[in-house]
Amino acid sequence: EAQVTQNPRYLITVTGKKLTVTCSQNMNHEYMSWYRQDPGLGLRQIYYSMNVEVTDKGDVPEGYKVSRKEKRNFPLILESPSPNQTSLYFCASSFGDRGVLTFGAGSRLTVL
């Protein structure tokens, strides 16, 4: 089944404890991206990657890192999480950058 898989789906952590949210797609998509969704603020893009070893900042990249060492994986790294990073995170992928994205099921992160 063609899909984008995120892990973990739920996580409660504490301020400053580094964490990684993994994202993997099995569709051979070049483009991958991360979003956070917050009430009243909608979906905001954190980072995107047009292809392996190519990453760019979205609208809200502060406090996040990404890497794209392989085509199928695009992990989101929070080096020192803070409570304002409590959110619902989505990974997505597509062929090209025209916005026809396949989204993962989401990862709900709580930072205490």
Add this chain to the structure above:
Amino acid sequence: GESVGLHLPTLSVQEGDNSIINCAYSNSASDYFIWYKQESGKGPQFIIDIRSNMDKRQGQRVTVLLNKTVKHLSLQIAATQPGDSAVYFCAETQGGKLIFGQGTELSVKP
């Protein structure tokens, strides 16, 4: 910065009626405009897109209209069904960047 916004946060329609969801955008340089549907507890799902040099595109029961003169995008859903109840987001692409609107919640009354 540029943003994509929606005129109405909620829309309630009778089953079988047509629905129209609107969106205003501010960046004329966007390449594509896209509509997504998000059901409760799930990730957004692609519905339909339209390239910036087009003004209308039809899919199955859905039509997207793009009016570049007034920077307006709309999604029309024909014969709305209970399964169409969800939050609908418009979005625009600018290179690899994707900017979403705030969303409209569509509620379908039986």
